[in-house]
Amino acid sequence: MDIRITTVGDPDYPRVLSLYPGMPEKLYYLGNLPDPEKRSAAIVGARACSAYGRDQARGFAADLARNGVQIISGMALGIDSHAHEGCLSAGGKTFAVLGNGVDICYPRTNRSLYRRILESGGGILSEFPPGTEAAPYHFPLRNRIISALSDLVLIVEARAKSGSLITAQYALEQGKDIFAVPGRLNDPLSAGCLSLIRKGAGAALSPSQLLQELGFSADEKGEPAAPPSTSDLTPTARKILHYLSSDPKTLEEIVTASRLPLGEVFKGLLELELKSFTRQSVPGLYVRTYG
Amino acid sequence: MFCSITSTAISGVDALPVYVEADVSEGLPMFNIIGAVSTRTREAADRVKTALRNLKIVLPPKRITINLSPGDVRKEGTRYDLPIAAAVLAALDRIPKESLEGTLVLGELHLDGRIEQVPGILPSILTARDLGLKTALVPAANYAEAKAAQALDVVGLASLQDLIDYCSDGRRPENLPAGDAPLSEEEDAEDFSDIRGQESVKRACLIAAAGFHNLLLSGPPGSGKSMAARRLPGILPALTKEERLEVSRIYSVAGLLTAAHPVIQKRPFRAPHHLLSPQALVGGGRSPVPGEITLSHRGVLFLDELPEMPGRNLEFLRQPLEDRFIQISRIGRSVIFPCNFLLVAAMNPCPCGYYPDLNRCTCTERDIRNYTARISQPILDRIDLRTEVPALDYDALHAGGQDKITSAMLKTQVEKAFACQKERYLDMPIAFNSELSARDIPRFCPLSAEAGRLLEAAYTAMALSARGYHRILRIARTIADLDGDDLIRESHISEAVHFRQHS
Ligand SMILES: [Zn+2]
Numbered sequence: 001m002d003i004r005i006t007t008v009g010d011p012d013y014p015r016v017l018s019l020y021p022g023m024p025e026k027l028y029y030l031g032n033l034p035d036p037e038k039r040s041a042a043i044v045g046a047r048a049c050s051a052y053g054r055d056q057a058r059g060f061a062a063d064l065a066r067n068g069v070q071i072i073s074g075m076a077l078g079i080d081s082h083a084h085e086g087c088l089s090a091g092g093k094t095f096a097v098l099g100n101g102v103d104i105c106y107p108r109t110n111r112s113l114y115r116r117i118l119e120s121g122g123g124i125l126s127e128f129p130p131g132t133e134a135a136p137y138h139f140p141l142r143n144r145i146i147s148a149l150s151d152l153v154l155i156v157e158a159r160a161k162s163g164s165l166i167t168a169q170y171a172l173e174q175g176k177d178i179f180a181v182p183g184r185l186n187d188p189l190s191a192g193c194l195s196l197i198r199k200g201a202g203a204a205l206s207p208s209q210l211l212q213e214l215g216f217s218a219d220e221k222g223e224p225a226a227p228p229s230t231s232d233l234t235p236t237a238r239k240i241l242h243y244l245s246s247d248p249k250t251l252e253e254i255v256t257a258s259r260l261p262l263g264e265v266f267k268g269l270l271e272l273e274l275k276s277f278t279r280q281s282v283p284g285l286y287v288r289t290y291g
Numbered sequence: 292m293f294c295s296i297t298s299t300a301i302s303g304v305d306a307l308p309v310y311v312e313a314d315v316s317e318g319l320p321m322f323n324i325i326g327a328v329s330t331r332t333r334e335a336a337d338r339v340k341t342a343l344r345n346l347k348i349v350l351p352p353k354r355i356t357i358n359l360s361p362g363d364v365r366k367e368g369t370r371y372d373l374p375i376a377a378a379v380l381a382a383l384d385r386i387p388k389e390s391l392e393g394t395l396v397l398g399e400l401h402l403d404g405r406i407e408q409v410p411g412i413l414p415s416i417l418t419a420r421d422l423g424l425k426t427a428l429v430p431a432a433n434y435a436e437a438k439a440a441q442a443l444d445v446v447g448l449a450s451l452q453d454l455i456d457y458c459s460d461g462r463r464p465e466n467l468p469a470g471d472a473p474l475s476e477e478e479d480a481e482d483f484s485d486i487r488g489q490e491s492v493k494r495a496c497l498i499a500a501a502g503f504h505n506l507l508l509s510g511p512p513g514s515g516k517s518m519a520a521r522r523l524p525g526i527l528p529a530l531t532k533e534e535r536l537e538v539s540r541i542y543s544v545a546g547l548l549t550a551a552h553p554v555i556q557k558r559p560f561r562a563p564h565h566l567l568s569p570q571a572l573v574g575g576g577r578s579p580v581p582g583e584i585t586l587s588h589r590g591v592l593f594l595d596e597l598p599e600m601p602g603r604n605l606e607f608l609r610q611p612l613e614d615r616f617i618q619i620s621r622i623g624r625s626v627i628f629p630c631n632f633l634l635v636a637a638m639n640p641c642p643c644g645y646y647p648d649l650n651r652c653t654c655t656e657r658d659i660r661n662y663t664a665r666i667s668q669p670i671l672d673r674i675d676l677r678t679e680v681p682a683l684d685y686d687a688l689h690a691g692g693q694d695k696i697t698s699a700m701l702k703t704q705v706e707k708a709f710a711c712q713k714e715r716y717l718d719m720p721i722a723f724n725s726e727l728s729a730r731d732i733p734r735f736c737p738l739s740a741e742a743g744r745l746l747e748a749a750y751t752a753m754a755l756s757a758r759g760y761h762r763i764l765r766i767a768r769t770i771a772d773l774d775g776d777d778l779i780r781e782s783h784i785s786e787a788v789h790f791r792q793h794s
Contacts, residue, residue, distance in 0.1 A: 048655040051646070077657075187653065248647035250679045251491040251789065262494060263782050270745070270785040274752045282640060282659055283793040284509065284679035285647050 001030050001118065003102055003130050020148050020174050024127035030102045031123035034095050034149055039214045040070040042150035042171075044143070044164050045079025045157040050189055051281055053079055053157035055246035056181050058086030058289070060154060063207030065092025067216060072097065072150050074142060075114070075124075077107055079156045079164075084113055087122075089276070089289065094122045097146045099138030101130040143167040147174055151214055154204055155180045158192030165192050168201070177213055179204040233271065236260065240268040241288065244278055248285035294381035294388055296396050298374040299418055300364050301411040303579070303626035304540040306418040310360050311371060311396075313378035318354030324375070326359035328366045329577070335369065339376045341402045342451050348385065355379060365624070367578035370409040373398030373428070376451060377458070386458035395419040395427040395443070404451035408432035410546035410580075413539055416440040428454065434467040435553035436543060468550035483522050484697040488683075492519050495678035495790055497701050500526050501708035502724035502769030505612075505634040505673055507597070507792055510680030512644050516637040517562065519680065520593040523635060524558035526701040527590075528709050534589055541588055541628070545581050559590030559632075565600040569607045579619045579626045584611050587632035597636040598665040605667045612673040636674065638663070648682070663794055675725055675762050677792035708772040724768045729761050736764045741781045749788055763787045 006013045006027050015036055017023040027033075034040050041064050043057055061071045061083040071087035073080040075096035087094040094117055100106050102124045105114040117124060127145065128138065143166050147153055153171040155178070158164035171178050178201040183190020197203050204210060230238060243249065243257045255265050269286060272278040281287045294313050299306040322336045336357075340350060357375050359366045374396040380386045397415060399407040412433040419427060420442040427443045434447030447467040448454050456462040483493055492508070496519055499506040508516040530538065538555040542548050548555075563572065563583045574582030584592060594600065611617045615631040641659040645651035654662075663671075712723055715735060721727065727735060738746065750760055766787035767779045774783070 048657055050652075050655050051659065078655075184650070189655075250647070250681045252489060252679070252681045255490060256488075262490060263786065266785040266789050267782060270749065270788050273788075274748050276752075280793075282509075282646070282663075283677050284789075285640075 004029055006033070014149060017145070017148050020144075022144065023148060024145070027125055027127060028102050028130060029123050029125045031118040032093075032095075032121060033123055033125070034070050034072065035093070038068060038070050040072050040095075040150045040152075041210065041214065042072045042146045042153045042167070043079065043083035043156060044073055044146065044153070044167050045083075045155055046159060046162060046164065046189055047076050047078035047080075048189075049078040049082070049157050050187075051248065051287075052183070052246075053181075053189060054082045055281075055287060057082035057156045058089070059246060060156070060181075060204065060207050060210065061086030061092075061094075062090035062289075064210060064214075065090040065094070067211055068092075069211075069214060070095060070122075072146050074098070074139070074146055075110055075117075076139075077109070081110060081113055083156070084117060088113075088116055088120055091120075093120065095149070096122075096124050097142045097149070098124060098126040098134075099128070099142045100126065100134035101128050101132040102126045103130040104133065106134045139163055140166045144170040144174075147171040147176055150176065152177045152179065152210060154210065155193055155196060155201075157181070157183065157189045158196075159188055160191040160195060162192050165196070168196055177202065179210060179213075230277075233275070233277070234268070236264050236268040237271040237275075237277075240265060241272055241277055244272075244286055244288035246287055248281045248287050250285060254286065294378045294391075296374040296378045296381070296391055297394065297419065297422070297424060298371055298396055299411070299415040300366055301414065301544050301578070302364075302624075303628055304414060304537075304544050304581070306411055306414040307364050308418060308422055309364060309366060309371070311374040311378045312358045312360065313375070313382040314356045314358070315351070315379075315382045316354050316356075320350075320352040320354065322350070322355045322357075324357045324359070326357075326366065327362050327364065328359055328371075329368070331368060332359075332366045332371055335372045335375050335400075338369075338372050338400045338402060339379065342372075342376065342400045342404045343379070345403055346451055346455075348380075350379070351383070355382075365578075368409070369399035369407070370397050370411075372400035373406060373430075373448070373451075373454065376400060377428075377454060380455065380458075386455060390458035390461075391428075393423070393425045395424050395429075397428070397433075398430045398448065400451060406430045406448050406450055406453070408546070411544040412436045413440050413536075413543035413548065416442050416445075419443060428457070431464060431467050432550065435550040436548045439539075439553040481522050481525060482698045483519075483526070483701060484694045486515060486518055486522070487694050489515065489519070489680070490696070492678055492680050493696050493701070495676055496523055497526065497704060497773070498766060498769055498790060499523065499633065499635070499676050500701070500705045501773055502675075502712070502765065503633055503722070504675040504725040504766065504769065506636070507671075507674050507677040508635065508637045508680050509640050509677065510637075511639060511646075511648070511682045514680045514682045516680050517593065517595060520562070520591065520635040520637065521560060522698060523591045523633065524560045525698045526705050527558050527633075528702070528706050530556070530558060530589060537629070538589055541581050541585055545586060547586070557590075559587050560593065561587040561590070561632075562593040562595065565594060565596045565604075567604070569604055572604055573607045573611060573617055573619075573630075574628055575619050577621065579621060579628075581628050582617075584608070584617065584630040584632060585628040588629050590632060591635055592632045593635045593637070595637045597638045597670075598662055602667060605670050609667070609669045609673075612670065634674065636666075637680075638666075640679070666794075668794070671792065671794040672758065674792045675766055676790050678790060704773055707775065708769060711772040711775070724765050724772070727761075727765050727768065729757070732761055732764050736768050736779055737777070738779045738784075739781065742767075742779050742784045745781050745784050749784070753788075759791065759793070762791050766790060 180193035431447040431449040767783040
């Protein structure tokens with residue numbers, strides 16, 4: 001795949017970038033640039049995230065993507081990657097802005113994600129020329145582009161004084177709407193989000209709330225639509241799905257809650273897993289996947 | 292003046308005949324022990340001399356030579372004190388030589404003449420019987436164990452004076468703890484019905500027992516992982532007579548048989564601490580003794596906090612798990628101990644222990660993933676089953692009463708599955724579904740058409756490895772056996788997929 005370059009003034013140079021000071025003259029990219037006709041949301045957060053953070057990032061990304069929202073993030077480990085993954089799982093387009101050349105997959109463990117972002121019609125973007133290695137001071141810089149490309153910035157998990165808060169700072173300067181996913185008071189991974197909320201950022205309570213912020217009307221897109229194909233599920237599987245959520249559930253809890261015989265639960269769970277309605281967050285613990 | 296007494300050396304779980312010869316001749320006064328003896332065995336000279344002196348028996352100023360033959364068997368420990376003393380007394384004509392003909396003699400001496408118990412009595416008695424001996428003189432503390440072998444006329448001796456009395460006029464010490472206790476089928480004090488709820492955990496234990504599949508229990512502290520593990524031996528079929536003897540031999544050479552339990556009746560349950568030494572785990576020592584893996588033979592080895600176990604220890608477990616025996620090599624020789632145990636490993640779900648309780652768990656997803664990865668892959672490869680053990684809620688813990696699922700019910704099902712496997716593997720070198728190799732799986736795991744399709748779908752959708760694929764089939768084979776089904780069906784596959792150990 002060829003690396004393409006767009007320069008200020010070119011027809012494909014993102015118009016939205018020219019609105020803000022300090023944007024790069026040139027952008028290198030693989031695949032596509034975000035579609036300016038569509039809404040975009042940035043979802044960023046901690047690298048070492050919790051299971052809660054992972055599920056929220058995936059859940060928000062998937063639901064937004066299902067409504068045609070493009071998801072922008074930085075392809076870092078943790079929340080960034082989960083946001084891209086959530087979007088891909090819902091068949092959406094997602095764009096990664098890197099702190100290194102677009103020809104380098106960093107972190108290297110994200111090679112599969114890197115490939116799938118491109119295969120699914122999204123793009124990999126960078127202001128740094130091909131061959132540029134990642135450097136710590138690159139990351140705050142690329143955050144200003146992530147924010148600028150988006151209509152809204154969602155922080156899922158962030159420690160106090162973390163890179164995600166730098167993104168929020170740029171978003172503030174660029175006049176973007178900032179949302180943070182609330183977490184537990186004593187959880188260091190939520191300290192950054194909670195302090196943002198205290199300073200006036202929106203508390204992100206559901207994907208539908210963000211959709212409204214992005215201009216989708218409430219009745220048009222109400223509560224996050226259930227994955228379209230639940231109608232194909234057997235009644236047992238549908239019943240079990242009802243008891244699954246982003247909270248990991250043990251087999252015991254599912255059996256107790258559903259009052260189904262053990263054998264039925266095994267069948268239902270396997271069906272749900274094969275049809276991607278659930279996954280095991282760790283072996284034996286089932287969480288609902290939203291996508 | 293020459294005399295020879297029959298005794299034994301222990302090698303692995305077997306006893307080899309050792310002949311203790313005493314020769315008293317003119318020469319410089321000395322007391323020499325020769326014949327491939329360890330330092331500790333050589334010290335018998337001092338113990339025997341002192342014990343005799345305390346009985347007012349003074350050795351004449353002559354040259355006393357003790358030879359332990361055959362020379363290619365290494366003699367270790369203190370078990371030869373008593374036969375050496377007996378040989379010396381006979382050579383000096385203090386006791387009649389004929390009194391020790393056809394007799395096995397074993398025991399350690401204290402300086403005051405008391406006789407201390409020694410390990411390996413059971414195999415020694417069996418070897419003596421094979422040699423055609425009729426009588427065994429053993430320490431009083433080993434009397435019950437020796438009697439339980441039901442092979443020889445056993446005399447238990449509490450002191451050196453008892454030996455002299457027996458040899459001189461046939462007097463036997465009385466009121467020794469009897470070993471004749473009937474081999475009663477002791478009731479298991481611990482029953483699965485003590486655990487309320489936890490149906491899925493009981494189901495996993497049932498499958499593990501039925502196919503002898505190693506099992507990994509994951510759950511927060513206090514969730515009852517060890518409670519479940521402890522009850523597993525009780526749902527395995529009772530040991531056969533041969534198996535009881537085989538396990539008792541192990542406990543005999545480990546010196547763990549007592550007057551109260553002179554024979555191992557029940558399947559062992561061992562739960563060593565995860566920081567125990569490699570030698571205590573797999574066995575060893577200058578005179579190799581069985582480790583925990585061998586003490587668990589035909590029973591359950593429970594390793595709690597598996598991710599916290601030092602990698603070195605885990606490494607030592609790898610080969611025994613594969614071979615079901617362990618070979619311990621020491622200078623010039625090696626011994627083999629059996630170790631066909633069911634491994635039940637337990638772990639917290641994450642470093643802090645509280646996942647999936649997101650209100651308490653402070654771990655990142657990476658912490659959680661890395662936690663299982665601390666267990667070395669070759670060990671995980673040998674573990675077919677995994678189940679979550681959910682935290683017991685307060686009500687379930689304190690409601691009291693008994694659960695409807697009892698150990699007796701589970702045992703009946705396991706016996707049925709054992710019977711299926713016995714028939715199936717009649718002409719195979721394996722006994723259990725857990726031992727099925729990739730090569731044998733197609734032959735022994737026929738699938739219904741629907742089951743085949745489901746497994747295929749799972750294989751593709753879950754990106755299973757070949758190992759994961761075979762693991763599902765082994766577990767499904769056992770589940771089908773529990774159903775008395777020769778064909779593996781859809782329901783067996785879906786259950787196996789859930790309970791499979793993922794890594
Ligand atoms: Zn934790």
